[in-house]
Amino acid sequence: MIGADHHASFRSLLERHRRFVLTTHVNPDGDAIGSEMGLARFLRSRGAEVRIVNQDPTPETLRFLEFEDLPVEVYDERAHVDAFAQAERLILLDNSAPDRFGRLQPPLAALAAKTFCIDHHPTRGTPWGENIIDDASCATAEIIYELVTRTGWRPDRPAAEALYVGISTDTGVFRFNSTTPRAHEIAAELLRLGVQPAHAYQEIYERNSASYTRLLGQALSSLRLDAGGAVASVRITRAMLEASDGDGVDTSEMTTALLAMDGVRLALLFRELPGGRIKVSLRSKGDLDVHRLASGFGGGGHRNASGIVLAGALDEVSERIIDEAKRPLGA
DSSP, rough: OHHHHHHHHHHHHHOOOOOEEEEESSSSOHHHHHHHHHHHHHHHHOOOEEEEEESSSGGGGGGSSSSSTTTTOOOHHHHHHHHHHHHHHHEEEOOGGGGGSGGHHHHHHTTTGGGGEESSSSSSSOOOSSEOTTSSSEEEEEHHHHHHTTTTTTHHHHHHHHHHHHHHHHHHTTSSSSSHHHHHHHHHHHHHHOOHHHHHHHHHOOOOOHHHHHHHHHHHOOEEEEEEGGGEEEEOOOHHHHHHHHTOOOGGGHHHHHTTTTTOOOOEEEEEEEEEEEEEEEEEEETOOOOHHHHTTTTTOOOOEEEEOOOOOOEHHHHHHHHHHHHGOOO
């Protein structure tokens, strides 16, 4: 559980300010959107003015969390310059690294002194005015739950569902090593508040498009095994994306099929991005730390789930990453 100093910092934020803009990292996931929605619901219950402005739109599978009267706005420099200037505090959620805000990085850096960051990722150094960073929490949504309930607030059903999605997705539906007894305790409380786990799971994980399914098949056909079968990797090329009409498809869960293979301890997914960049998704089992591997290439995340974006050709980048991935396995 987060410390008393963090709760005091949050109380001070609430007492001193009434106008907020919330934002999160590029390509927002369940924890990012869930944390934004849960905190926004809480702030508005106290009469605060709240806007949510992200670089990227909410993924289709998470739009059920959005509130009709509080849409997620996609950042536009001209449209949002006044909103950022007039906000008393900008609140960053689920990311403390400046380079993971994309187009939002320059305006956030310029307003760092009035920026409040809440995150559970190990930090690489933060310029923000105030920080609540607790890497012992399984998700940023867990931190939000602890902060808002300590004030005496009882989340309503939409807020509870948003926080539940944040915790459940970032723990791999409670299967990652980051899952703690506290995560289950909070989930139980959120269920008592009306969350329906089957509904949340179906919305997020059982709405795969034909494009996703075709792309998954092509990706799995590129399967490569290294380190005696302990490292499994697949590649997604621009040609595959075009053939499957899958350019906007979220591929992060494709590594699940690789980790389900007997003997595989580390899964890698290489995806070609526009502009000569490669996105690498890393997932592992047990005590195998992919965060350390990702950090060596400028990426980050968690012990069992991390990511990297590198410039270069697909073949060259994949060989570099695979060579490093084999080292802790003695291969």
